[in-house]
Amino acid sequence: MNIHPTTAGMTLAGILFVLGLISILIRRNMIFMLLSVEIMLNAAGLAFIVASSHWAQPDGQVMFMFILSMAAAEVSVGLALILQLYHQLKSLDSDEASRMRG
Amino acid sequence: MTFDDLLSLGPLFNICGGAVIAMLLVAIWRNHRLVYYFTLLVYILALASVVPVAKLLPHIIAPLVVVDMFALFNSGAIVGSGLIIVLLSYNYFEEREERKEEYYLLLLLATAGALVLVISRHFMSLFLGLEMLSISLYGLIAYLRARQRSDEAGIKYLILAALSSAFLLFGMALVYGFTGHMDFPGIGAYLQQAGSVPLPVVAGFGLMLIGIGFKLGIVPFHMWAPDIYEGAPLPVAAFVATISKGGVLVVLIRFFQDVNGTQYTMLWWILAITAVASMFVGNWLALTQQNIKRMLAYSSIAHLGYLLVAFLAGKQSGLEAIAFYLVAYFPTSIGAFGVLIVMSSSVQDAETAEDYRGLFWRYPWVALAFTVMLLSLAGIPLTAGFIGKFYIVLAGADGNHWFLLLMLVINSVIGLYYYIRIVAMMFRTTETPQRTFIKPALPLAGNITLGLVVLLLVGLGVYPSAMMQLIQQMMTLIR
Numbered sequence: 001m002n003i004h005p006t007t008a009g010m011t012l013a014g015i016l017f018v019l020g021l022i023s024i025l026i027r028r029n030m031i032f033m034l035l036s037v038e039i040m041l042n043a044a045g046l047a048f049i050v051a052s053s054h055w056a057q058p059d060g061q062v063m064f065m066f067i068l069s070m071a072a073a074e075v076s077v078g079l080a081l082i083l084q085l086y087h088q089l090k091s092l093d094s095d096e097a098s099r100m101r102g
Numbered sequence: 103m104t105f106d107d108l109l110s111l112g113p114l115f116n117i118c119g120g121a122v123i124a125m126l127l128v129a130i131w132r133n134h135r136l137v138y139y140f141t142l143l144v145y146i147l148a149l150a151s152v153v154p155v156a157k158l159l160p161h162i163i164a165p166l167v168v169v170d171m172f173a174l175f176n177s178g179a180i181v182g183s184g185l186i187i188v189l190l191s192y193n194y195f196e197e198r199e200e201r202k203e204e205y206y207l208l209l210l211l212a213t214a215g216a217l218v219l220v221i222s223r224h225f226m227s228l229f230l231g232l233e234m235l236s237i238s239l240y241g242l243i244a245y246l247r248a249r250q251r252s253d254e255a256g257i258k259y260l261i262l263a264a265l266s267s268a269f270l271l272f273g274m275a276l277v278y279g280f281t282g283h284m285d286f287p288g289i290g291a292y293l294q295q296a297g298s299v300p301l302p303v304v305a306g307f308g309l310m311l312i313g314i315g316f317k318l319g320i321v322p323f324h325m326w327a328p329d330i331y332e333g334a335p336l337p338v339a340a341f342v343a344t345i346s347k348g349g350v351l352v353v354l355i356r357f358f359q360d361v362n363g364t365q366y367t368m369l370w371w372i373l374a375i376t377a378v379a380s381m382f383v384g385n386w387l388a389l390t391q392q393n394i395k396r397m398l399a400y401s402s403i404a405h406l407g408y409l410l411v412a413f414l415a416g417k418q419s420g421l422e423a424i425a426f427y428l429v430a431y432f433p434t435s436i437g438a439f440g441v442l443i444v445m446s447s448s449v450q451d452a453e454t455a456e457d458y459r460g461l462f463w464r465y466p467w468v469a470l471a472f473t474v475m476l477l478s479l480a481g482i483p484l485t486a487g488f489i490g491k492f493y494i495v496l497a498g499a500d501g502n503h504w505f506l507l508l509m510l511v512i513n514s515v516i517g518l519y520y521y522i523r524i525v526a527m528m529f530r531t532t533e534t535p536q537r538t539f540i541k542p543a544l545p546l547a548g549n550i551t552l553g554l555v556v557l558l559l560v561g562l563g564v565y566p567s568a569m570m571q572l573i574q575q576m577m578t579l580i581r
Contacts, residue, residue: 010279017272024265030257037264044271051279059284060275063226067271070233074264077240081257088250097254100329 009050016043030085030092034078041071110161110169112151113177114217120144121210128203138192141206145185145213152178165285166227167218168356171576175425176220176352180345183432184213186551187345190440191337193545197448198335199246208245212238212341216349223360225274225284228353232270232317235346236263242341243334255333262316262326270313276306286360293361307369317350320410321379324403328387331399336451339395340439343402344432351406355413355424364416374414374506380407381513388520395453397520398438401479404517405431408494411506415497418577423493425573430486430562434478437555441472444548447540457540461528465542469528471552478559480521481514486562493570 020040027033045064052060085097108115124137124144152174155161160170188209195202215234222228240263244256278284280302281292293299299307315323331339363369384404391397409431412423445452445461445468452458462469478487491514498507562569 006279010276013272013275017268020268024261030261033261034264037261037268040265040268041271044268044275047272047275047279051275054279055282057282059226060278063229063274063284066226066229066233070229070237070267073233073237074240074260077237078257078260078264081240081244081253081260084244084247084253085257088253097257099254100251100332 006050006054009053010047013043013047013050016040016046028094030082030094030097033094034075034082038071038075041067106158106161107163110155110158110163111167111221112155113148113181114214114221116144116148116151117181117210117214117217120148121207121214124203124207124210128207132201132203134192134196134202137203137206138188141188141210142185144210145181145188148181149178149185152181162223166224167221168223169221172352172356172421172425173221175573175576176348176428177217179429179432180213180216180220180348183344183348183436184209184341186433186436186440186555187337187340189551190340190436190443190548192547193448193543194335194337194443194446197543199248205242205245208238208241209341212242213345216345219349220352222353223286223356225278228357229267229271229274231353232350233267235349236267236317239263239338239342239346242338243330245338246335249333251333252335255330258326258333259330266313266316266323268313269309269316273306273309273311273313276302276309280306286357290361299366311372314350314354315376318347318354318406319403320376320406321383321403322376324380324383327403328396328399331395332393332453336395336439336443336446339398340436343398343435343439347402347406348428348432351409351413351424351428355421358413364414370414373410377407377410377414377506378509380404380410381509385513385516385520389516391520392455393453394442394455394458394524395451397455397524398435401517401520402435404513405435405479407513408491408510411503411510412494412497414506415494415501415503417497417501419493419497419500422570422573422577423490423497425576426493426566426570427490429569430478430490430559433555433558434475434485434487437552437559438472438475438479440548440552440555441468441475444468444544444552445540445542448543450540452540452542455524455527458524458528460530463531464539465544467549468542468544468552471556472528473525474556474559476521476525478563480518482518484560484563486559486566489563489566 017040020036024033024036045067048060048063086092089096124140127137155174162168195205212235215231218227218231222231240256240260243259244253246252280300281289283289283292319327381404384400388397388400409424409427412420442452478485481487481491495507
């Protein structure tokens with residue numbers, strides 16, 4: 001069976017994206033939730049790279065660099081917040097951290 | 103880059119440059135008052151730099167941004183709202199937080215993100231603007247470290263915003279992969295040529311809509327809104343309710359115009375259902391709230407629903423209605439949060455409805471100002487909110503969307519109930535003297551700002567034709 005490389009790449013990206021989505025839905029540890037979001041963001045980045053190689057344009061790769069730097073910024077803020085929350089709760093469980101209701 | 107390019111991006115450059123200088127200022131000499139006045143100056147300069155741009159419109163800087171009248175008008179609204187928020191912030195942060203100077207830095211960066219959003223015509227600038235806005239907001243929402251709910255709100259917003267960014271990005275990648283274009287007009291041209299929309303592009307649009315829906319806080323992606331509003335500092339909640347949602351809405355409108363989205367009936371119906379659901383869920387949940395911050399959060403979900411009705415009406419009149427509604431909604435919403443700010447003490451937020459019992463007999467002017475804001479949110483005549491709703495109804499009638507209008511009217515009536523309930527609470531005499539109320543800070547700057555906002559709202563409500571003429575003028579310039 002002969003599969004076009006673009007289709008294969010896009011399918012891989014799609015599988016990664018869904019894996020990340022499933023993992024964020026079932027995980028309760030905040031660090032793992034952050035990791036799952038990273039996986040989803042990188043799946044999108046992979047899809048951009050596949051698309052840009054398909055069209056032989058550099059645009060998708062530029063986009064990937066932006067995604068990479070944005071993800072780094074996000075993780076740094078996220079880890080700082082998780083650290084602060086851990087000091088208060090002594091736990092990383094997201095259900096325990098959720099106190100607002102209504 | 104020519105001189106005209108630089109000039110047309112004036113407001114953005116002002117805000118970005120201001121953020122850099124503010125950062126250096128904080129590093130050299132940490133002084134709250136100094137940074138506050140400097141930030142005010144930056145916002146005023148940015149507002150002033152909107153004016154000379156009007157001569158060179160529409161100005162396209164290929165491929166990333168377009169500065170047309172719609173963008174410029176919304177830039178002005180964003181910078182103006184930012185100015186009001188800064189004016190209200192000083193006293194709120196003075197007592198609450200040890201290191202308060204970075205707040206202004208983050209506020210400037212978030213405003214810059216919103217300004218990039220309103221001028222973007224390319225996936226890359228859309229993404230950059232959105233992330234500048236979101237990442238600054240993570241810091242802003244969790245700014246008050248001493249408060250427990252603050253970092254909970256911060257981490258919730260962070261995870262959900264990152265998740266929605268991932269959806270948005272994957273959708274963009276799908277659209278780019280099958281059309282080969284990342285700029286909105288290019289995608290529009292491709293779709294027109296292709297005739298039908300290929301399935302992966304439909305999926306891409308769907309994923310992008312999920313991402314945008316999260317940022318706008320429309321049903322069914324609204325769950326984060328009340329928690330974020332409750333946990334965030336009050337000025338930041340005002341920012342999330344207005345500038346952040348306004349910027350995303352503008353980019354959604356521009357994308358739809360460029361790809362001619364309203365011609366796809368399925369997309370139209372999805373958005374119509376979302377709009378109706380937002381109105382009902384927002385108003386319904388607001389009915390039961392005792393916490394005013396949460397009530398405002400749900401009411402902002404409903405207001406986004408009203409805006410979507412105008413958006414779905416399409417055409418010229420729909421755009422005009424959106425522009426007017428944003429101009430009316432921004433100061434109203436910020437003003438309502440402003441009342442909460444001036445009524446809060448230096449340690450505690452005045453956020454429950456009980457805090458406002460008999461307010462009229464204690465602080466009549468604040469109570470009157472709050473009444474005007476609430477009536478404007480409810481859309482009572484003689485306020486800006488009424489005229490905004492009136493134009494939305496006109497736009498809907500223009501497009502013969504009677505079902506949507508019926509829903510809008512029903513929801514306005516539901517909304518009336520919970521706004522009036524708070525007004526009634528304020529005019530009730532205090533029969534329970536044993537209860538001690540929060541001692542409000544009532545800062546002078548805050549009071550004056552509230553007075554100006556009230557004047558603006560009543561002015562727009564009594565004499566809307568000047569603003570409407572400006573809007574109509576700008577719309578004719580687009581063509």
